[in-house]
Amino acid sequence: MGHQISRRTLFRTASGLAVAGALGPALTACAGGTGAGTTSDKLTMTWWGSDERHAAYKKALAYFQQKNPKTKIQETYSGYDGYFNKFNTQIAGGSTPDLLQMDTALVAQYARKGVLAPLDEYVGKSLDLTGFSRTLLAAGTVDGKLYGVPSGIGTNQLTVNRSGLQKLGLKFPDAEWTWADLRKIALDVHKKSGGKLFGVDDGGGGTLNAFEIFAREHGQNLFSDDGKKLGFTPDTLQAWWEYWAEMRKANASPAAAVTSAAHNDLTKNGVVIGKTLFTFDIGVYGAGGSITGATLDFLPTPQGDWSGAREGNFLNGGVLLSATRSSKRVADSVKIMSFFAQDPTAIKDMQLLRGIPPTEKARGLISAGLDDTDKRDMANADYISQRVAKATNALPAPPPPPAAATQIWDLLFQSNLAIAFGRTTIKAQLGKFFDQAEQILSA
CATH class of the missing domain: 3.40.190.10 (Periplasmic binding protein-like II)
Structure with missing residues (x-):
């Protein structure tokens, strides 16, 4: 469990x-x-x-x-x-x-x-x-x-099909890995599987917890302290969406149809259906136990690999x-x-x-x-908690989310999906996202 x-x-x-x-x-x-x-x-x-x-x-x-x-x-x-x-x-x-x-x-x-x-x-x-x-x-x-x-x-982490990695002859990543490391092993999964598998579920919009860590690595929270504004900048969201656009283009992450089908349906999650080996959705191994027969393991969300990157992890209760x-x-x-x-x-x-x-x-x-x-x-959660306690460059724990947080998550997901399906560009969607988010949070 x-x-x-x-x-x-x-x-x-x-x-x-x-x-x-x-x-x-x-x-x-x-x-x-x-x-x-x-x-x-x-x-x-x-x-x-x-x-x-x-x-x-x-x-x-x-x-x-x-x-x-x-x-x-x-x-x-x-x-x-x-x-x-x-x-x-x-x-x-x-x-x-x-x-x-x-x-x-x-x-x-x-x-x-x-x-x-x-x-x-x-x-x-x-x-x-x-x-x-x-x-x-x-x-x-x-x-x-x-x-x-x-x-x-409570921590933000990735769930990993460890047995799937072993079958492909791939080494389990080190806990101190970065976003570049995730890209590399996701590409290796696709190549080693002969194109049958993708490395990691598309995190561009469907994983608010992963984006939260990414934003905090840039020194930003999801929301302002009073919950009335977004706490991250367009540049940070643009970098996030560009990362996942590159992952999809390289077949390190699956196409938009797979991501769309898995939205709010764990039974169609990439790790569960055998399409990916990494997922940000911890519900695959949640309070009801595992919903896949694969041998699972866990990793912290990757660290920033740019100059000045901060510790993005935090603990919730x-x-x-x-x-x-x-x-x-x-x-x-x-x-x-x-x-x-x-x-x-x-x-x-x-x-x-x-x-x-x-x-x-x-x-x-x-x-x-x-x-x-x-x-x-438990070992992964313990590792993250110790790393957060030792970090000298971490932001304080984020402020409590506003009531509209679930609407912001849906907006993030749908925005990324529109980009993935080719219905809009990252640049065009950025303006729409921030305009709509402002309306939601000010209502």
Whole structure:
């Protein structure tokens, strides 16, 4: 089971981003269940996830209640779809849960609306965050205050068909590789396979997470701090699109039809259908396990190979645990957050079901029980986290994405596709992209 969570995945989750944008007076009151606004003697906690995640949470919480018999927990859980719609309904009805699993892409919007409780007064006291890096805690920090405790290390990476490389007699790339190295091995894949395979999926528009790293290597973020403008320049996007145009022309990446078919459909991803050996789409090995029988491995997004290139990688927090400001049980919720962060039993129960564990201690506790692919996945995340921590030329963690981020991703994808199909030129599309993006972000 793989459990990396990328910002691209978060951007693509339109349901969560759309409902977050609806926060405010437009929410109408409605009947709610047991929550922070009621007189229940139980602490209410809610989360989303798979059946495996549900079972792990329930097992860990049963142990917590055994150790803390005065704290009774009422658990509710579901899939992601509709999760934040329900939360918004609870906000409107005054029945929010005390403790909830929060999306890193949405935490800023809820925090700034006063829905979430700041946690800073508890840190170092009842909230033990020993081993959490400052860069990781930034995923739950909004305007200088902590509103969510990260569950794990989320990184941007490539998923690689390692067995496919071996069959072609090609060496697995070094983790310190560059965009030039990706171009070379992608070309080698096409040549060695007799033209049957392409090296890497077209990243020109379909991989916002990869472009985000590329932009940060140029010293730019995707969005301005307030989310009202793009944070990157036309020159950076032009360089990105030109790179992928050259990759398509050289058959290092597949033609536009393959890219178009795979849009929002992992079953048609290049690695899954056996057309490519590298993909930026980490969902190929995601929370539901692998959807290909190939032996998979993982690599950081390539580094910039130009003068002055910066470290582009950063860490996001997997998912977060947050308390609601209206709750009368914030102190108890904080104890549960600390329990999941530090207790060996809870860490072992959760394994990788909330992401790669956030501390070296936690990763060490679960490493022995992982299969080989999970070990490679965790090792790559650990490598990236250490590299980011040591980097002296990295930008701070990017600001939380605005609600319109998913629309920007779609615009990027469709723009690149229009270029790939030959319907427009890079120069012509640049102007259209920035004009349309400005309209989207200012709406």
